[in-house]
Amino acid sequence: xTGEASGGAGLDLHSHLEGRVxxxxxxxxxxxxxxxxxxxxxxxxxxxxxxxxxxxYLACVAASYPLFxxxxxVRRIAYEAVVDAAADGQAHLELRFGPxxxxxxxHGLDEVVRAAADGVQEGAAATGVPAGIVIAxxxxxxxxxxxxxxxAAARAAGSGVTGFDLAGDESRWPAHEPFxxxxxxxxxxxxxxxxxxxxxxxxxxxADAMRVLGVRRIGHGAHLAEDPEALRxxxxxxxxxxxxxxxxxxxxxxxxxxAHPARAFLAAxxxxxxxxxxxxxxxxxLSAERAVLRERLGFxxxxxxxLDADALDxxxxxxxxxxxxxxxxxxx
Numbered sequence: 001x002t003g004e005a006s007g008g009a010g011l012d013l014h015s016h017l018e019g020r021v022x023x024x025x026x027x028x029x030x031x032x033x034x035x036x037x038x039x040x041x042x043x044x045x046x047x048x049x050x051x052x053x054x055x056x057y058l059a060c061v062a063a064s065y066p067l068f069x070x071x072x073x074v075r076r077i078a079y080e081a082v083v084d085a086a087a088d089g090q091a092h093l094e095l096r097f098g099p100x101x102x103x104x105x106x107h108g109l110d111e112v113v114r115a116a117a118d119g120v121q122e123g124a125a126a127t128g129v130p131a132g133i134v135i136a137x138x139x140x141x142x143x144x145x146x147x148x149x150x151x152a153a154a155r156a157a158g159s160g161v162t163g164f165d166l167a168g169d170e171s172r173w174p175a176h177e178p179f180x181x182x183x184x185x186x187x188x189x190x191x192x193x194x195x196x197x198x199x200x201x202x203x204x205x206x207a208d209a210m211r212v213l214g215v216r217r218i219g220h221g222a223h224l225a226e227d228p229e230a231l232r233x234x235x236x237x238x239x240x241x242x243x244x245x246x247x248x249x250x251x252x253x254x255x256x257x258x259a260h261p262a263r264a265f266l267a268a269x270x271x272x273x274x275x276x277x278x279x280x281x282x283x284x285x286l287s288a289e290r291a292v293l294r295e296r297l298g299f300x301x302x303x304x305x306x307l308d309a310d311a312l313d314x315x316x317x318x319x320x321x322x323x324x325x326x327x328x329x330x331x332x
Contacts, residue, residue: 130324231270
């Protein structure tokens with residue numbers, strides 16, 4: 001394992017299924033599904049060459065989309081994601097997944113969601129690492145589509161689906177109001193709620209997501225520290241920021257890892273947890289992100305322990321799963 005010890009990478013609370021496709025699996029699935037081979041091969045197609053902006057980053061992630069047109073392929077990718085998380089020393093994995101993108105004439109929304117949930121549950125059973133699917137509404141989809149996604153997530157709640165998210169290109173679709181009804185559906189099903197915000201938009205996006213969508217977990221939040229009042233309010237409201245430092249460099253949210261606001265979050269009393277976002281694209285799994293915190297952002301052992309405790313508290317886990325994740329952390 002590549003973490004500090006068997007549980008050394010901690011809990012991964014922000015990672016995308018579409019960003020965890022093994023290149024070898026991509027090549028095999030592409031042959032089976034009749035998808036064209038990229039000119040430079042799958043390893044090159046799925047890996048970013050240089051930092052850019054969120055639009056370019058998401059375009060690279062989308063290179064894997066043709067592989068998600070078959071439920072068995074989705075199940076396999078989800079299963080392998082949990083196996084890879086276990087090999088990385090992770091004590092829990094939450095996988096974001098935008099199923100509406102992968103619906104076809106042959107395979108409907110519930111079938112796509114079920115495939116991902118089955119794969120995650122099989123991976124958790126095989127590795128002992130608790131894992132769940134966080135279904136993502138997408139900013140570029142209309143309200144009706146996202147409400148259908150929320151209802152599908154609600155139907156699968158407790159059967160591998162644990163949460164609901166809003167993801168996509170925040171620079172092009174910053175508003176949260178169109179997604180309020182979808183989040184009400186997810187909340188009624190007792191799914192955990194989170195939202196990508198202040199990744200490409202300004203600090204005000206965090207308060208807006210809290211107000212409109214009812215979330216207290218925020219994905220990335222990289223620009224929150226630019227507004228001291230917004231930062232103070234986030235601390236007062238008990239917001240948890242899912243930080244992904246390396247990914248934020250690749251999306252252009254920050255110019256370099258050392259500029260990440262994680263330390264400003266800690267100083268303001270904002271809780272932080274860790275994720276690896278799209279580790280195939282960035283080449284940085286959770287164990288590497290934890291090393292970034294320790295070696296480049298100066299997190300002490302006590303601060304990492306606090307991050308782990310906050311992650312256990314914020315994770316979308318059942319009581320038994322929380323005990324299992326805590327036990328994996330305790331083996332460090």
